[in-house]
Amino acid sequence: xxxxxxxxxxxxxxxxxxxxxxxxxxxxxxxxxxxxxxxxxxxxxxxxxxxxxxxxxxxxxxxxxxxxxxxxxxxxxxxxxxxxxxxxxxxxxxxxxxxxxxxxxxxxxxxxxxxxxxxxxxxxxxxxxxxxxxxxxxxxxxxxxxxxxxxxxxxxxxxxxxxxxxxxxxxxxxxxxxxxxxxxxxxxxxxxxxxxxxxxxxxxxxxxxxxxxxxxxxxxxxxxxxxxxxxxxxxxxxxx
Numbered sequence: 001x002x003x004x005x006x007x008x009x010x011x012x013x014x015x016x017x018x019x020x021x022x023x024x025x026x027x028x029x030x031x032x033x034x035x036x037x038x039x040x041x042x043x044x045x046x047x048x049x050x051x052x053x054x055x056x057x058x059x060x061x062x063x064x065x066x067x068x069x070x071x072x073x074x075x076x077x078x079x080x081x082x083x084x085x086x087x088x089x090x091x092x093x094x095x096x097x098x099x100x101x102x103x104x105x106x107x108x109x110x111x112x113x114x115x116x117x118x119x120x121x122x123x124x125x126x127x128x129x130x131x132x133x134x135x136x137x138x139x140x141x142x143x144x145x146x147x148x149x150x151x152x153x154x155x156x157x158x159x160x161x162x163x164x165x166x167x168x169x170x171x172x173x174x175x176x177x178x179x180x181x182x183x184x185x186x187x188x189x190x191x192x193x194x195x196x197x198x199x200x201x202x203x204x205x206x207x208x209x210x211x212x213x214x215x216x217x218x219x220x221x222x223x224x225x226x227x228x229x230x231x232x233x234x235x236x237x238x239x240x
Contacts, residue, residue: 002149003202003236005048005164006192007039008132010111011055011184017088018109019052024087025107026129047168051190057183059110062094062135064179064232065187067113068102070123070130080115081105111186122154122161122170129169131161132187136173139210140230144171146209147191147228181231189234190223199224199238206236 012018019038023030028040028050039051071077081103085091088108096104101117116123116130123130134140141160145152150171154161158175193202203224207213210229223235 001194001197001202003147003191003193003206005148005189006237007049007051007190009051009053009188009190010109011057011186011188012052012109013055013058014109015052015054018107018111021087021089021108022050022052025084025089046166047164055184055186059186060182061179063111063186064136064181065132065134065185066111067129068123068131068133069113069115070120070126070128071116071118073118077103077115077117084115125167126163126169127167131170131172134171134173135178136175136230136232137178138173138175140228140232141173143210143229147206147211178230185233188232190237191234192237193239195239197239199236203236 010018015038019030019040022028023040026040028042031039031041037051037053039049041049069080071080084105089105092104092106092112094104094112096102103115104112105115106112114133120130138155138158138160141152141155141162144150145162148162150162150164152160153163153170154172159173161170161172163170193199203213203226206226211226214225214227214233223237225233225235227233
């Protein structure tokens, strides 16, 4: 049985504050998990949750991944930006040009995200959380397509994107040049298997696709800690 994308995890200096921001901003329910962590749950119960974990490392440089949020109209884009600022977000400059229509913001912990202008055809079928946009190679896009068994919906000029067969948020990789990795990523994927699945066999399958096992991070016996072909951390939860 194939792993599912269970959560996108933020390593946060103040997890409760960051969870409240994203819960209020996205309108997702705040949930205190059985393991004592905080998460927000998608309103329709489908897709991934967002978890907020304690992280000790200060933020240095841009994250390797950020959310792209969609807009139905210029007025809707302005309302989304205003809501983010009211909840504690801020405008930031990452080198965007004045003529570009998207707005670049940061959450209260400094994590970048974009509010995309209306009329973006690539994100038209995704919903409000249009994409998780990642810095990465074509190889890693193909790895994650095989790992999750999500089809490639874009594969041109070294840029790749995948999307669940059920639709929803896309995951994209921008191709080279890929910035050098320094330290542990602030955002990472957590995968989970259905009850009764063979956890070790799934870990071996991911290794055969190009992942490697590592002992960096949680190391709690509940998750296998791994790196994808670009060196990004992810974990695979044991079935309950």
